[in-house]
Amino acid sequence: MASSPAAPTATAPASVEPTATAPTTVAPASASLTERGRQKADRRAAILAAAATLFAERGYAGVTIEDLGTAVGVSGPAVYRHFAGKAAVLAAILEGASRALLDGAERVVDEASDPEHSLRALIAHHVDFALGDADVILVQDRELEQLDAGARHDVRLLQRRYVEHWVDVLSRLRPDRAEAELRVRAHAAFGLLNSTPHSARIPGRRPADGAVRGILEEMAWASLMS
Amino acid sequence: MASSPAAPTATAPASVEPTATAPTTVAPASASLTERGRQKADRRAAILAAAATLFAERGYAGVTIEDLGTAVGVSGPAVYRHFAGKAAVLAAILEGASRALLDGAERVVDEASDPEHSLRALIAHHVDFALGDADVILVQDRELEQLDAGARHDVRLLQRRYVEHWVDVLSRLRPDRAEAELRVRAHAAFGLLNSTPHSARIPGRRPADGAVRGILEEMAWASLMS
DNA sequence: TCCCGATGTTAGCGAGCGTTAACCGAGATG
């Protein structure tokens, strides 16, 4: 993932991509998606992916702009062609993660028929994310404070909405419990479900992802409904 | 919160600097009861307490040596009279936390009569620590990677021993389960129990500590025994 | 009482790093 091409400057661009032979046709359908635009989008995504990994490994402060560039095959200040600064990279990661988590929760709750299935789906979806995007989860947990006030507020808002979906479902399952308690329980469940991204970097043989998934789902359900 | 030393948390980390890896349950520095020695120990403890709060708030990289000095009423390089460097402060915090957690677990397990009481006591002790030393828990979770290899290894060793106590108790309660699963469960329980230090800084009215304590203990037990 | 060592102080060095400036080559535009 962090491998860089051999020739940064004098690359022969003819063999890089299976590009269309004649760009003379220009971009008909893409409103703003010319070939260049696509490459730009790809590079931006690559920077984000590499940044998530690096931030998770060494922490936001332990990664330099130069590192980010090198990880995607460009060097240093080229990153500024895609992001306003280092903080903007972090903000994009965190906002993307919060939005993905929230979107998934809303989709999943809409599709479920009853509260029990909703909760099971919420748990499954969260486990999916935690096991699939462990780096992002880690960064989300650790580096939220590094954001400037504006971006931090935005992310907090998305997170709050995510929590509220859980609280809604829980309050339908357990109307006897106060919302404050359910909120504490939801946060505790997040801590439980996010445990593997934290403990995964501790050496030692762990069960396969499939087994972990089952364990976490069972534990989350039992803890929330206890 | 950053200046008042009087805190309900009575964690007095023993000396960590010297090479001697004594049991360190009690401060050996108090042997020299001279006025100066006591003041030095106090200042060292004050620096550690302030550092834990500041590291939790802004992250290890976001706190300067100058900040640490200012927080205890001295300025800048005076900190070097008590610690070899910024990293040594973090190391002292993390090693102190791990050792306190481990010592408590061993004491608690020794006193319990049967595995069920052992697990309940382990959970209660961990909740005590998480609610009482939230700052330290946060730093422990986030900044372990900032340590140099030696100190990180030491802390990991302490943490590993702590986990093994949990796994031991769990395997006596559920001999049918593989150790690998029990280890995953223990880590998940830690994530659950450590959730309040993470979510506490999110605004919003939460239940009192007593109520949170009960909720977390119930959830941890249910998740582990499910 | 005298001197040593421990604990402060301020000044300043040196490295790292985020960011900007100036320039360059090629794809899109007309």
Place this chain on the structure above:
DNA sequence: CATCTCGGTTAACGCTCGCTAACATCGGGA
């Protein structure tokens, strides 16, 4: 084909910050 845009390059600025040096002060053992 002339030109403009844009994503890339290298050089360099300026700031922050960990850490060291040099000096002051004072408690406490001889």
